[in-house]
Amino acid sequence: MRWGKRAAVAVVGVAALLTASACGGSDDGGSGSTKVEVFTWWADGGEKAGLDGLVSQFGKDCAGQEFVNGAVAGGAGANAKTVLASRLQQGDPPDTFQAHAGAELSDYINAGQVEDLSADYDTWGLKQAFPPGLIQNLTVDGKIYSVPANIHRANVVWTNKKVVTDAGITSDPTDLAAFIADLDKVKAKGVQSPLALGKDWTQLMLFESVLISDLGAEKFTGLWNGSTDWAGPDVTKAIGDFTKLLSYTNTDRDALDWTDAEKLVMDGKAAYQLMGDWEAADLDAKGFQDYAWFTFPGNGTTFQWLADSFVLPKGAKNAEGTKCWLKTVGSADGQKAFNTKKGSIPARTDAAPADYPKYQQAAMADWKSATQVPSCAHGSACSQGWQGAANSAMGAYSTKQDAAALQKALAAAAQQFAKK
């Protein structure tokens, strides 16, 4: 009897545990649906507002299709990318997902996880609507894989007007020498670190701007496609110029994120900060009026762009719905609905500037006429692995200041990651 009781308890216990674990199975799916799951990391703020604008436009353009929000919040997209990677590996892709346009997509393209959209670009007339420089940067081996929803500019210097005027500076510098002279003037007024800077990726942004000044747009783009040598003397010179600029920055840069550095400018503890043009929306949101901006000195008419874009993953459950979403994203109405709320500019050149705030109007005018170059810090110039290696090299340089080691590391990274 005793044996029987013990055995019964054991069997029931095991059965209960196994049933419990069997219940963890998945129950989503449903092929041939009219749902479009849009996977982004836009969960709040201006980004969420922009997405909402896009969704309402989608509702008008694509009657019968239903939008499903697949946003994963946090970590500036890092969390979302982790979730996305595992879903793609399991062969369970969302109907479309957000990715930085350009080289960051190359990981997905090489893995055969996204579809070629070149034919749709022709049908939707996007090749005429987007500037040729952007089309050229987006094209990989003759094919285009994503539709950019917006454009941001990376090579912009933001200034605290009062600090700059107090230093007796009346015009914006147009080359590095003039910029350094201005930095000296501000420093002479008792501002210890006139150029605000943050941790590794913001340092990479600054270094990329210096590279554009020293190498020019064409050779700069060549750094990322393998046609310009990272070990060359012009890169050495750029590292020298970058080091000179570092001497004007705050020593606690590695402890700061870009918003902390922005605060130094707002508080008048720094005069300048190089940052992407999302800073305009952020400064407006924080109620700081006294700011101005200019293109990084020496960049001329170069527009260093980055863009959020959407793709059509292989094996999407509702490819038709996704294509309608992508069409909306690329359309004039869709771009207006998204960008007026997010604080970026449309990738299309036929948008009406009157719909946009002051900074965006200036950027839109530049976008039409400028030379487009991509950005590694924001994934349009280099793959994620390359970006990680570059950030790490910049972080090491910030503390060790070993110029030869930096150049060697960047050259090694290019060798490892640039397409042969």
Place this chain on the structure above:
Amino acid sequence: MRRLRHWGPGLLLLSPSLILLAVFVYGLIAWTTKVSVSDEHTALGSKGFVGLDNYTNLFTNDIQDRFVHSLKNLAVFTVVFLVGAMFFGLLWAFILERGVRAEGFFRTVYLFPMAVSFVASGVVWRWLMNPNMDDNAGGLNAVFVAMHLDFLQSAWWTNPTWGMASMAIPAVWQLSGYVMALFLAGFRGIPHELREAAAMDGASTYRLYRNVIFPQLTPVALSALIIIGHMSMKMFDLIMSVSGPQWLTEVPAIYVWQSLLTSDYAKAAAISIVLLLLVAIVIVPYLIYTNRVEKNS
């Protein structure tokens, strides 16, 4: 049949956890090992077997010796963390054991930090260890300036050589109380007769602790070392919240995460296995030792 009756039900009851362990611990270790000897460096998947290349590359061919640098960081962090937590843990346990008023109160105060997650305390310590100095000083540096102890100001974790020692301060703060609790239990576990016998023999207080009490605390000290030692080697959350992922404070666990984010699965797996071996070097002898002790008793 009779023997089956004897251990059959027990085995059946254990089987769910045995199966789960086999699949989710040992199975996954085996799978990680397999990935670590493949060339799965992109989302494309693996093309083949590369032997130990991923491991040798980590040590000899990593850009800017990134992996070796992360190991150095981990070494500095672990030494400071272990020495600090053991020292303060033993000190507090000793003081409480000597009998102070409101022992319960102090015990709680010392133990409390352990209840806070590394993420929450990391955010606070990020503010406290603000590396700005003098006019711009914040956090602890500002306190030092206000007290006219300017020379005490520090660059904290942004110091390229000894920054990881500062990074260990929050960990020491958090785990010392736990070590104290372990030691206190050790002190209380020593029979009173031993102290009386030592007193009868005319031993001084120093001799009592040196020759009677401390030797009996060796197993406790070993347990404490192992527990916080393996925590230290896997440290991730604290560093992520104090400095974020960056070269300066990178340790192997963070490097794994960074490699995974860039789809370099083979590299991430190789670092994970190195980390596992590091922890095993510490844990396995300990397990053998405790097994032997338990068998003997």
